[in-house]
Amino acid sequence: MxxxxxxxxxxxxTRPSERSPAAPERGAGQPAPPADRTxxxxxxxxxxxxxxxxxxxxxxRTFLVQTFVITSSSMEETLMVGDFxxxxxxxxxxxxxxxxxxxxxxxxxxxxxxxxxxxPHDPDLDVVKRLVGAPGDTLLMTDKALxxxxxQAMEPYVRHSDFEGDVGxxxxxxxxxxxxxxxxxxxxxxxxxxxxxxxxxxxxxxxTRDNWGPVVVPxxxxxxxxxxxxxxxxxxxxxxxxxxxxxxxxMFIYYSYDPRLRRPMAFLRNVRAERIGNLIR
Numbered sequence: 001m002x003x004x005x006x007x008x009x010x011x012x013x014t015r016p017s018e019r020s021p022a023a024p025e026r027g028a029g030q031p032a033p034p035a036d037r038t039x040x041x042x043x044x045x046x047x048x049x050x051x052x053x054x055x056x057x058x059x060x061r062t063f064l065v066q067t068f069v070i071t072s073s074s075m076e077e078t079l080m081v082g083d084f085x086x087x088x089x090x091x092x093x094x095x096x097x098x099x100x101x102x103x104x105x106x107x108x109x110x111x112x113x114x115x116x117x118x119x120p121h122d123p124d125l126d127v128v129k130r131l132v133g134a135p136g137d138t139l140l141m142t143d144k145a146l147x148x149x150x151x152q153a154m155e156p157y158v159r160h161s162d163f164e165g166d167v168g169x170x171x172x173x174x175x176x177x178x179x180x181x182x183x184x185x186x187x188x189x190x191x192x193x194x195x196x197x198x199x200x201x202x203x204x205x206x207x208t209r210d211n212w213g214p215v216v217v218p219x220x221x222x223x224x225x226x227x228x229x230x231x232x233x234x235x236x237x238x239x240x241x242x243x244x245x246x247x248x249x250x251m252f253i254y255y256s257y258d259p260r261l262r263r264p265m266a267f268l269r270n271v272r273a274e275r276i277g278n279l280i281r
Contacts, residue, residue: 064090066248068116068126074226074233075128078114078157083275084255085128087116091249102244109222109243110134111148114250114280117224121171121182121238128250129234130157133223140213141236144229147213157281162230168208171237175215176205182238212236222246250280 070083079085092115093105109115111134119127132146132153133139140147144160147153174180207213209230217223221240226232235241256275257267 064088064094065251067254068128068250070128073231074228075114075130076228077159078130078227078280079128079250079253080256080258080272080275082257082259082270082272083253085280086251086254087248088251089248092243092246094248107249109246109249111137115222115224116247116250117241117245118247119238119241120245121186121233122184123245125184126247129224129226129232131222132225133217133235135217135219135221137217137223138214139217139223140215142211144210146225157227159228160230161228166208166210168206169237172207172212173205174239175207175212180239186233186237207236209236220244252280253278 066087066089068085068087070079070081070085073081091105091107092109093102095102109131111131113131114128115131116126116128119125133148138149145152146155169186171180171182171186215223217240220243222243223235224241225234225236253275254277256272258270258272259266261270263269
């Protein structure tokens with residue numbers, strides 16, 4: 001009788017491991033689990049994030065920095081075709097969009113700066129050149145040598161590639177006080193040698209690429225020339241540059257590749273790693 005009773009007792013009992021787990025009960029102070037988000041809510045959140053990123057990008061590009069790609073050889077060897085630059089708009093003060101107002105910058109443009117600007121002959125084109133003349137400077141070039149206020153400028157960055165003769169262009173007649181009609185198309189004529197008269201019958205005012213001046217830079221203006229002096233369209237052709245046209249100062253090279261080596265994926269395979277990160281001087 002006792003054995004049978006103990007057996008029935010075991011059968012009637014339940015082991016702790018076999019008990020069914022109790023369902024969790026939410027207390028009165030606990031928050032309800034979040035509801036599943038709908039596709040519309042997810043799309044709205046993505047739109048907000050992308051919109052905020054776009055606004056930050058536009059603010060940075062308008063007021064702080066901008067990227068710039070070198071596509072011509074006018075600044076070689078300082079800047080090479082295929083260099084990608086970071087331009088500081090904050091340096092000279094960014095322009096407020098759709099207005100003539102400019103915010104104050106942290107520096108003022110000065111002689112020696114490499115600046116990006118819109119030239120007077122093509123206001124839709126961004127150009128990079130070196131500022132060689134500041135307001136009040138007297139500039140003169142003789143046989144490719146630049147003189148500033150009577151002293152020859154020390155320019156170790158300058159490159160000369162044409163030693164076969166001087167060249168001229170009709171636009172250069174602005175130095176003689178003549179009205180000149182500028183246009184985006186210079187027709188490449190600045191590379192074509194012209195017959196330059198010399199001797200007693202030569203004109204008193206005959207500015208050319210390698211011989212011009214003296215000219216005095218007026219207040220509020222600068223004089224710009226490319227470092228590749230024999231292959232650059234600059235202030236020698238279209239005159240003084242208004243300070244209002246300056247867009248910023250070139251700061252450093254963030255990427256560079258050689259586009260002249262034509263092979264597949266040249267952008268990645270022709271990297272000039274030694275130029276990446278170089279400060280622009």
